[in-house]
Each structure stands twice: as structure tokens, then as C-alpha cells.
Amino acid sequence: MTQDTQPVASHYVDGAYLEDTDGTPIPVIYAATGVRIATVHAATPAVIDKALAAAARAQSDWARLPGRERGRVLIRAAQILRERNREMSVLETFDTGKPLQETLVADAASAADALEYFGGLAGSLTGEHIPLGGDWAYTMREPLGVCVGIGAWNYPTQIAAWKAAPALACGNAMVFKPSEVTPLCALKLAEILTEAGAPAGLFNVVQGAGEAGQALISDPRVAKVSLTGSVPTGRKVYAAAAADMKHVTMELGGKSPLLIFEDADLDNAVSGAILANFYSSGQICSNGTRVFIQKSVKQAFLARLTDRLKGVVMGDPLDEATNFGPMVSARQIEIVEGYIAKGVEEGARLVTGGRRADREGFFLEPTVFADVTDDMTIAREEIFGPVMAVFDFEDEDEAVARANATEFGLSAGVFTRDISRAHRVIGALKAGTCFINSYNDAPVEMPFGGVRMSGVGRENAKAAIEHYSQLKSVYVRMGDVEAPY
Numbered sequence: 195m196t197q198d199t200q201p202v203a204s205h206y207v208d209g210a211y212l213e214d215t216d217g218t219p220i221p222v223i224y225a226a227t228g229v230r231i232a233t234v235h236a237a238t239p240a241v242i243d244k245a246l247a248a249a250a251r252a253q254s255d256w257a258r259l260p261g262r263e264r265g266r267v268l269i270r271a272a273q274i275l276r277e278r279n280r281e282m283s284v285l286e287t288f289d290t291g292k293p294l295q296e297t298l299v300a301d302a303a304s305a306a307d308a309l310e311y312f313g314g315l316a317g318s319l320t321g322e323h324i325p326l327g328g329d330w331a332y333t334m335r336e337p338l339g340v341c342v343g344i345g346a347w348n349y350p351t352q353i354a355a356w357k358a359a360p361a362l363a364c365g366n367a368m369v370f371k372p373s374e375v376t377p378l379c380a381l382k383l384a385e386i387l388t389e390a391g392a393p394a395g396l397f398n399v400v401q402g403a404g405e406a407g408q409a410l411i412s413d414p415r416v417a418k419v420s421l422t423g424s425v426p427t428g429r430k431v432y433a434a435a436a437a438d439m440k441h442v443t444m445e446l447g448g449k450s451p452l453l454i455f456e457d458a459d460l461d462n463a464v465s466g467a468i469l470a471n472f473y474s475s476g477q478i479c480s481n482g483t484r485v486f487i488q489k490s491v492k493q494a495f496l497a498r499l500t501d502r503l504k505g506v507v508m509g510d511p512l513d514e515a516t517n518f519g520p521m522v523s524a525r526q527i528e529i530v531e532g533y534i535a536k537g538v539e540e541g542a543r544l545v546t547g548g549r550r551a552d553r554e555g556f557f558l559e560p561t562v563f564a565d566v567t568d569d570m571t572i573a574r575e576e577i578f579g580p581v582m583a584v585f586d587f588e589d590e591d592e593a594v595a596r597a598n599a600t601e602f603g604l605s606a607g608v609f610t611r612d613i614s615r616a617h618r619v620i621g622a623l624k625a626g627t628c629f630i631n632s633y634n635d636a637p638v639e640m641p642f643g644g645v646r647m648s649g650v651g652r653e654n655a656k657a658a659i660e661h662y663s664q665l666k667s668v669y670v671r672m673g674d675v676e677a678p679y
């Protein structure tokens with residue numbers, strides 16, 4: 195196991211693995227056992243400098259290639275990822291603890307989708323022609339330069355690819371820093387991009403925690419920073435980027451509402467609530483962790499939900515029958531346990547779960563609180579674990595107002611059979627990524643991102659192109675120039 199998961203070296207820079215053992219050692223712990231499965235070293239200033247220099251060098255030639263040729267490399271990388279889906283999924287499971295049943299379909303597969311989609315778009319990135327009487331203007335879509343990607347630990351392969359694919363399609367180079375909790379998968383993505391024909395230095399991976407992130411952001415060679423992480427980190431990263439007027443994309447946390455009306459198909463609503471709270475053991479930014487249920491169907495909803503949770507199979511994540519894995523780390527399970535204790539202390543009713551599982555690793559039972567009120571800590575703060583808070587409501591206006599009473603705005607969902615209500619409610623909810631009679635779908639064709647404290651910018655879809663390129667406007671005078679003197 196250790197042999198399989200220990201990477202060749204800590205970093206991937208200029209087309210090859212790179213080690214510098216002067217960097218602080220970072221142990222990689224398998225969440226299902228608590229056992230160390232690899233060690234990497236945080237990037238030293240020398241490694242960061244090498245990565246940025248390589249990226250800057252690679253970027254100018256890459257940007258000059260026809261978009262179609264850039265796209266071909268990304269599409270080839272998508273194909274290799276798909277061929278190695280199982281191997282990548284097993285590594286993702288070791289990196290995060292998520293069950294193989296999930297990683298086989300949601301991680302390398304999503305990364306491949308992004309590479310394929312942006313690979314396909316790369317040849318059609320153009321500016322426009324603007325007629326101005328006899329004169330005219332045109333715009334050119336240009337890359338930003340060297341982009342920095344900084345990842346969270348919940349989707350290490352997907353996050354790296356969701357940033358790399360649009361960045362590279364637009365003609366940028368990238369230095370990616372994975373979360374120090376899950377440093378393994380992005381290295382494989384770098385290997386695959388090289389194998390697919392990406393020039394040395396185009397996509398680099400350096401390890402480390404916040405310090406390495408800050409060193410990257412503040413470097414003058416960097417044009418843009420895309421972060422996936424928490425709101426407190428987002429504040430720091432945005433502020434550091436603002437000092438040099440750098441572009442940013444901020445994919446941050448949430449406390450998203452899921453509204454279930456009495457006319458909803460209750461089984462579908464229960465499925466939606468499960469997907470909105472317990473997939474990846476609740477470690478998903480867009481989760482609908484505030485479930486607002488219309489009073490008349492509250493008892494039926496809770497009864498069906500608790501019944502459905504009997505289908506949870508907690509166990510060895512590498513066993514494909516397992517559908518519920520551990521929390522990512524000892525620290526994360528402690529944070530979530532702290533929130534559960536607060537929920538009980540502040541008077542929420544624990545319907546099910548709430549305890550650590552009696553097994554090695556960081557397993558926590560799927561947890562449901564009912565009778566939650568808007569002022570409770572578990573109603574206001576992002577928990578990032580398998581904890582659902584259920585609130586009752588009487589009518590639509592009340593539900594919408596309470597759903598919007600948060601500083602976050604990443605996602606929102608509604609279950610109802612009334613089509614007018616579905617669109618009216620979604621129109622009134624303050625969130626960037628919404629779902630009607632569904633939850634947590636994230637196809638690459640659909641823009642993904644938040645409003646308010648949940649973020650700035652969008653990932654995926656054509657929208658991401660706007661965030662990895664800039665327009666140059668050119669005015670063309672066809673006649674003489676008239677000057678006043």
C-alpha cells in the first residue's frame with residue numbers, strides 16, 4: 195500500500211518530478227485507517243521559484259499555438275485519464291478516504307470531462323469585429339499569463355482539472371498547489387498532461403500549506419489566482435491578490451438551503467436531501483445543509499429519511515459495496531463533532547447519528563438534526579461534514595426569506611411539482627448554482643460558483659473562459675486623422 199501511494203517525488207515542475215527534502219515533511223494519512231501512506235515535502239522558495247520560472251517560460255510558446263492544437267493536448271489527457279480511471283480513483287480514495295464507489299464515477303471522470311470540454315472549446319476562442327461606420331474595431335481574447343491554482347482537499351483531482359483545463363485552453367500556464375491534506379492526485383494529473391503532449395512547465399504542482407500559497411500569490415510573475423477553499427482563506431487570498439491587481443476566482447464555502455414543499459415528490463425530495471448532505475460524507479461545498487421542509491410533510495419526510503439511511507454501508511472505502519466513507523482527517527472529524535455537540539447543547543433534536551463509528555479511521559455516522567432554529571450555530575456556520583439540519587416552514591415567502599438569511603450564497607435547491615413556484619423560488623434565492631427537483635449535479639457544461647461570501651467568478655462552462663482570458667480592444671481608423679491643431 196505504501197509503495198503504491200508514495201509519489202516519485204513531492205513536486206512536479208518543468209515536466210518532471212522534483213524533490214527538495216529541505217521542505218517541511220507533510221505526512222499523508224489514509225482516512226480509513228489513520229495510517230501514514232506517504233510523505234511529501236512542502237515547497238521551499240527554490241522550488242516555488244523554479245515552478246514559476248518554468249510556467250512563465252512555457253506559457254509564451256503555448257499561447258502562440260493555434261487553439262485547436264492546445265485543445266488536442268487536453269483532449270488526449272482526458273482520454274488517458276479515462277483509460278486510467280480505476281487507478282486514479284483508487285489513488286483519490288487513498289488521498290481523501292472517499293469510497294471507491296464514488297471516486298470511480300465522480301473524480302477522475304469529472305476531471306476528464308473538463309479537459310475534454312475545454313479542449314473542444316480551445317479552437318473557438320475568438321474576439322469580435324465591431325463596425326464603426328467607415329472605421330472599425332476588433333477585440334482579441336488573450337491569455338492572462340501564469341495562473342496559480344490552490345485546491346481544497348475534498349476533490350483533489352477534480353479541482354486541479356477544473357482549474358487547469360480552462361486555464362490551459364486559453365493559453366495560460368499553471369502552478370497548482372493542492373491542499374496539504376491531499377497532495378497525491380494532482381501529481382498524477384501533471385504526469386498525464388505531460389504524456390498527452392503538454393510542454394514542460396505548462397502545468398506544475400508544488401506542495402505546501404498556506405505559506406506556499408501566499409508565496410505563489412504574491413509573486414509578480416503571477417497574473418491570476420483561483421482558490422477553492424474556505425471563506426477565511428478566501429479573504430486572505432483575495433486581499434493578497436488585490437495588492438497587485440491580480441485576477442481571482444474564489445470558490446468558497448456555503449450553507450446552502452434546500453426547500454421542500456408539501457406538493458413535492460417526497461421520495462425524490464428525500465433522495466435530493468441525501469445527495470445534498472451525505473455524498474462524500476458531507477464534505478462538499480455546495481451541500482444543501484439547511485433543509486427547509488413544509489410543516490405538513492415534516493413527519494413523513496423525517497420517517498422516510500431515517501428509513502433510507504438504513505441503506506448506508508459504512509466500511510472499507512476500497513470495497514465497492516461501501517457507500518459511506520470517513521471524514522478526511524482527524525482534525526476534520528473533531529471540528530464536525532464540535533458542531534454536533536453545539537447542536538445538542540443549543541436544543542436541536544438529534545434524529546439519527548451524531549457519533550463516531552466504532553472502527554479505526556475517521557468515520558462519523560450520518561447525522562440528522564430536526565427542529566433546528568435559524569439562530570443556532572449549526573444553522574449558521576458551514577460544518578463540512580455529514581450533518582443535516584432540518585427546519586420547518588409554513589409558507590413560501592417565509593421559507594425564501596429564511597433561506598436567504600445567510601452570508602453565503604453558493605447553492606440552493608427546491609423540490610415542488612408546481613412549475614411556477616419552482617422558478618419563482620429559484621428566482622428569489624440568492625445563490626449562484628441552483629437545482630430544481632435535483633441536487634448537486636455539476637456537469638462541466640453548467641457554470642458553477644457562488645455569490646456573496648461564497649465566491650467570485652465561475653468555474654466550468656463557457657463562463658470560465660471569461661475568467662482565464664482578457665480582451666484587447668483595437669480601434670482601426672481607415673481614413674485620415676483629424677487633429678484640432
Ligand code: NAD
Nearest residue numbers: 345346347372373403404407408423424427445446447479
Ligand atoms: P482551506 O481554506 O483551509 O484551504 C484551501 C487551500 O488554501 C489549501 O490548499 C490551503 O493550503 C490553502 N491556504 C490556506 N491558507 C492560505 C493562505 N493564507 N494563502 C494561500 N493559500 C492558503 O479549505 P479546506 O479545509 O482545504 O477545504 C474546505 C473548504 O473549501 C470548505 O469551506 C468548502 O466549502 C470549500 N470548498 C469550496 C468549493 C467550491 O467550489 N466553492 C469546493 C470545495 C471546497
